[in-house]
Amino acid sequence: MTALxxxxxxxxxxxxxxxxAAGRRAxxxxxxxxxxxxVLSLAAAGAxxxxxxxxxxxxxxxxxxxxxxxxxxxxxVLTVTAVTLxxxxxxxxxxxxxxxxxxxFGLMLLFAGxxxxxxxxxxxxALLIGWEVMGATSWALIGFWWRDPRRVRAATIAFLTTRAxxxxxYLAAGAAVAGGVHALELRRLPGAAGPWxxxxxxxxxxxxxxxxxxxxxxxxLSHAMQGPSPVSALLHSAAMVAAGAYLLLRVEPLLAASxxxxxxxxxxxxATALLLGAVAVAQTDLKQxxxxxxxxxxxxxxxxxxxxxxxxxxxxxxxxAHAATKSLLFLAAGAWLGALxxxxxxxxxxxxxxxxAVGLTFAAGALTLAGLPPxxxxxxxxxxxxxxxxxxxxxxxAGLAAxxxxxxxxxxxxxxxxxxADGVPAGAGGGGGWPGTRxxxxxxxxxxxxLAAxxxxxxxxxxxxxxxxxxxxxxxxxAAPAWWERLASAxxxxxxLLLGIALGAGRLxxxxxxxxxxxxxxxxxxxxxxxxxxxxxxxxxxxxxxxLVRPTLALARGLARFDxxxxxxxxxxxxxxxxxxxxxxxxxxxPALDGAVRAVAGGARRLGALARRPQTGRLHQYYAQAxxxxxxxIIVFVLAR
Amino acid sequence: MLATVVSWVLGAAAVAAGAGVFRxxxxxxxxxxxxxxxxxxxxxxxxxxxxxxxxxxxxMMTMEMVIMAVFMIMYMMNPAGLTPMSMVHNRxxxxxxxxxxxxxxxAGILVAPWPPAAGRPPxxxxxxxxxxxxxxxxxxxxxxxxxxxATMVATxxxxxxxxxxxxxxxxxxxxxxxxxxxxxxxx
Amino acid sequence: MxxxxxxxxxxxxxxxxxxxxxxxxxxxxxxxxxxxxxxxxxVGAAAFWRxxxxxxxxxxxLVTVAVTAMxxxxxxxxxxxxxxxxxxxxDMTDMATDLKG
Numbered sequence: 001m002t003a004l005x006x007x008x009x010x011x012x013x014x015x016x017x018x019x020x021a022a023g024r025r026a027x028x029x030x031x032x033x034x035x036x037x038x039v040l041s042l043a044a045a046g047a048x049x050x051x052x053x054x055x056x057x058x059x060x061x062x063x064x065x066x067x068x069x070x071x072x073x074x075x076x077v078l079t080v081t082a083v084t085l086x087x088x089x090x091x092x093x094x095x096x097x098x099x100x101x102x103x104x105f106g107l108m109l110l111f112a113g114x115x116x117x118x119x120x121x122x123x124x125x126a127l128l129i130g131w132e133v134m135g136a137t138s139w140a141l142i143g144f145w146w147r148d149p150r151r152v153r154a155a156t157i158a159f160l161t162t163r164a165x166x167x168x169x170y171l172a173a174g175a176a177v178a179g180g181v182h183a184l185e186l187r188r189l190p191g192a193a194g195p196w197x198x199x200x201x202x203x204x205x206x207x208x209x210x211x212x213x214x215x216x217x218x219x220x221l222s223h224a225m226q227g228p229s230p231v232s233a234l235l236h237s238a239a240m241v242a243a244g245a246y247l248l249l250r251v252e253p254l255l256a257a258s259x260x261x262x263x264x265x266x267x268x269x270x271a272t273a274l275l276l277g278a279v280a281v282a283q284t285d286l287k288q289x290x291x292x293x294x295x296x297x298x299x300x301x302x303x304x305x306x307x308x309x310x311x312x313x314x315x316x317x318x319x320x321a322h323a324a325t326k327s328l329l330f331l332a333a334g335a336w337l338g339a340l341x342x343x344x345x346x347x348x349x350x351x352x353x354x355x356x357a358v359g360l361t362f363a364a365g366a367l368t369l370a371g372l373p374p375x376x377x378x379x380x381x382x383x384x385x386x387x388x389x390x391x392x393x394x395x396x397x398a399g400l401a402a403x404x405x406x407x408x409x410x411x412x413x414x415x416x417x418x419x420x421a422d423g424v425p426a427g428a429g430g431g432g433g434w435p436g437t438r439x440x441x442x443x444x445x446x447x448x449x450x451l452a453a454x455x456x457x458x459x460x461x462x463x464x465x466x467x468x469x470x471x472x473x474x475x476x477x478x479a480a481p482a483w484w485e486r487l488a489s490a491x492x493x494x495x496x497l498l499l500g501i502a503l504g505a506g507r508l509x510x511x512x513x514x515x516x517x518x519x520x521x522x523x524x525x526x527x528x529x530x531x532x533x534x535x536x537x538x539x540x541x542x543x544x545x546x547x548l549v550r551p552t553l554a555l556a557r558g559l560a561r562f563d564x565x566x567x568x569x570x571x572x573x574x575x576x577x578x579x580x581x582x583x584x585x586x587x588x589x590x591p592a593l594d595g596a597v598r599a600v601a602g603g604a605r606r607l608g609a610l611a612r613r614p615q616t617g618r619l620h621q622y623y624a625q626a627x628x629x630x631x632x633x634i635i636v637f638v639l640a641r
Numbered sequence: 642m643l644a645t646v647v648s649w650v651l652g653a654a655a656v657a658a659g660a661g662v663f664r665x666x667x668x669x670x671x672x673x674x675x676x677x678x679x680x681x682x683x684x685x686x687x688x689x690x691x692x693x694x695x696x697x698x699x700x701m702m703t704m705e706m707v708i709m710a711v712f713m714i715m716y717m718m719n720p721a722g723l724t725p726m727s728m729v730h731n732r733x734x735x736x737x738x739x740x741x742x743x744x745x746x747x748a749g750i751l752v753a754p755w756p757p758a759a760g761r762p763p764x765x766x767x768x769x770x771x772x773x774x775x776x777x778x779x780x781x782x783x784x785x786x787x788x789x790x791a792t793m794v795a796t797x798x799x800x801x802x803x804x805x806x807x808x809x810x811x812x813x814x815x816x817x818x819x820x821x822x823x824x825x826x827x828x
Numbered sequence: 829m830x831x832x833x834x835x836x837x838x839x840x841x842x843x844x845x846x847x848x849x850x851x852x853x854x855x856x857x858x859x860x861x862x863x864x865x866x867x868x869x870x871v872g873a874a875a876f877w878r879x880x881x882x883x884x885x886x887x888x889x890l891v892t893v894a895v896t897a898m899x900x901x902x903x904x905x906x907x908x909x910x911x912x913x914x915x916x917x918x919d920m921t922d923m924a925t926d927l928k929g
Binding site: 617 | 846850852853855858921922925927928
Binding site for chain 2: 831832833834835836837839840841842843844845846847848850851852853854855856857859860861863864867870871874875877878879880881882883884885886888889891892893895896898899900902903904906907908909910911913914919922
């Protein structure tokens with residue numbers, strides 16, 4: 001059983017590494033190989049979900065890396081492997097035969113393996129390993145088409161934002177070490193000493209909010225839509241953004257123990273759910289709408305993590321339901337992008353009718369997303385809103401409002417794709433993309449059907465026996481929503497859906513047969529200024545750029561200038577000084593010295609010539625010199641004696 | 642008294658003759674004026690009581706001057722003094738040096754504290770000289786003899802017109818001597 | 829005459845001879861000057877013998893040496909003059925500047 005757990009994580013990781021390293025050589029076998037690996041992973045996930053093993057491997061001194069499968073991890077493992085299988089099956093369409101399939105499937109498998117490590121990790125060390133590998137592979141996947149610098153820039157923004165938030169996990173690990181948490185185990189975190197508890201809580205909350213694209217980190221999800229649709233289907237619906245919510249659900253006891261963690265998390269989740277729902281309503285691009293709705297739905301999960309142990313059940317239900325629904329919706333969007341060459345809402349009119357399979361499944365997914373009874377998301381939301389009500393009525397009210405808004409955008413999307421075909425030729429319209437292939441392969445529709453079936457079938461969560469069983473599985477209490485709560489959420493969701501459909505259809509009707517060359521935003525019951533703010537994802541990114549990015553870059557530039565001018569300048573100055581000294585000595589000192597030496601030599605030569613002058617060869621002059629010299633000598637001798 | 646007068650006269654004569662040597666134009670006269678100076682010096686020696694040495698000087702100088710006259714006439718262009726000529730160089734410098742030397746010497750002579758005579762002259766200075774030269778001053782004798790001999794050999798060698806190396810080659814191996822006039826001593 | 833006067837005589841003879849040796853161009857005239865100088869030395873030596881130490885024959889020996897030196901000098905001088913005249917037809921000191929330099 002422990003071997004199965006190792007196999008569960010090692011199989012996707014190893015296979016992914018092999019595929020990614022093999023590169024273009026593995027392009028032909030990559031899809032089949034990846035699908036086979038994911039099937040095996042699903043089987044292994046089922047086995048460990050039944051067997052609940054625990055393993056440990058030595059990693060650091062006194063801190064091993066441990067994996068374990070308990071109730072929550074079992075649910076997550078099954079969810080991740082199932083969605084991975086579905087996404088890999090249907091990604092052969094968008095990542096066609098000519099693309100780098102080896103790299104793509106390898107990275108997807110690596111991501112899946114890292115996510116499995118994350119959801120089975122027992123301590124912060126293993127969690128960090130999986131967390132970071134997830135971040136790295138997500139950057140590589142978002143920037144898959146790296147020849148386009150726009151996509152690479154988007155990937156970099158996404159990666160940097162989540163990585164900056166990940167620093168919180170390192171902070172929490174350090175606080176756990178300082179606070180004396182044995183082996184950094186997640187379930188022992190509430191036992192950390194004094195201020196370290198608060199630090200650990202803050203760190204984990206920060207990292208989770210960043211990864212899950214909650215406020216104020218939501219803007220990276222908008223950029224992440226530049227990646228291929230299968231990437232969005234896996235990462236940004238079921239896996240990566242869910243990892244943050246999973247972490248918060250896992251450490252719910254820690255949030256409760258810190259005292260301020262749970263309310264903070266709950267209100268951040270509620271605010272995100274509401275505001276990002278409004279942002280989704282204001283979007284004009286299908287994938288951007290789905291991205292904003294992802295952030296909003298995960299807000300519900302985060303809200304659930306902050307309302308106590310009863311919320312864990314609801315949050316997990318929401319996680320599973322949302323995974324199935326959102327991955328289905330993203331895959332359908334990708335199918336339409338490949339077939340029609342556009343993902344703009346106003347250009348997708350009638351797309352649902354063109355390929356009925358995709359259209360039907362998309363409709364099912366949109367209805368589920370709206371929170372219509374008796375579908376899965378309605379059931380899950382009821383669970384967690386019931387837990388919220390028991391904690392705080394204000395949270396319950398915010399949750400209800402967010403549920404209504406989710407109906408709005410789901411209706412809008414549904415109306416856009418099922419509305420009249422407005423004659424806009426495929427590939428036309430700003431931001432459309434490339435001319436589509438006009439067809440959707442069979443391999444793509446089967447997973448869509450399976451996911452739609454799961455999204456609908458998981459509505460069984462509403463049944464009390466199923467909910468109780470699920471709660472027992474998770475080891476958490478189940479909140480029982482009252483009949484009026486169910487009614488209220490159902491009514492709000494339905495109302496929101498109808499209103500959204502009406503708004504979306506109204507726009508299409510008003511435009512008429514002639515296509516509008518300038519894309520007009522879909523009218524929403526909000527003033528124009530607010531619409532602009534919402535359409536721009538609340539302007540958080542701009543604030544971050546102004547407050548963080550620009551000062552950092554300016555500091556970097558300043559330091560670079562310092563290095564160039566001062567440090568390099570000192571070195572260059574030393575070299576120039578040496579050269580100048582050399583030049584000085586060559587032009588001034590050397591000639592002076594040479595001149596001095598030559599002067600001495602000249603003087604000696606002149607003295608020598610002078611010494612030759614008395615030797616004239618003339619006898620009388622020799623006599624005269626001798627006489628004078630002798631006389632001088634004698635006088636000196638006589639006088640000195 | 643007589644000795645004093647004679648010595649004064651002889652002294653003046655010696656200096657005058659010596660000065661005259663360089664003033665006359667004729668070579669012969671110059672030579673004989675020099676002889677005159679020597680004779681005056683010999684007389685001075687006689688006055689001083691050195692009989693042998695005085696006579697020696699007279700005799701020797703006479704012979705020398707006569708031989709010198711021969712060489713003078715041989716090598717000077719104006720033997721008879723028929724044309725007035727003055728072959729001097731550096732006349733002023735020489736005068737200055739000569740006068741300066743005399744002045745220095747005279748100053749030294751007049752100023753130096755000469756010691757008084759130590760002893761009396763022997764009754765026969767010649768015997769004393771002979772005994773000294775043959776006795777305590779034998780080295781001087783020997784050196785003088787050797788020097789004279791060396792001089793004789795050297796002068797002959799220097800002055801020979803043609804030596805045996807000229808006549809018989811560098812290795813003295815010529816069968817017949819190379820003479821302009823055949824004949825000769827021995828070989 | 830006293831010692832000083834004799835010595836003055838000797839100095840005078842010496843100076844005259846020096847003038848001649850320094851100023852004459854002809855080789856034999858230079859030799860005549862040198863002879864006069866030796867002449868002065870003879871007078872001086874004799875005066876010293878007579879007035880400074882007559883008991884010792886050292887002064888006489890000195891006179892003897894001077895006379896011999898005079899003879900030697902004359903002989904060698906003429907031999908050299910003959911040799912140089914034969915070799916290079918030189919009879920003036922100014923033409924025999926082989927030691928120049």
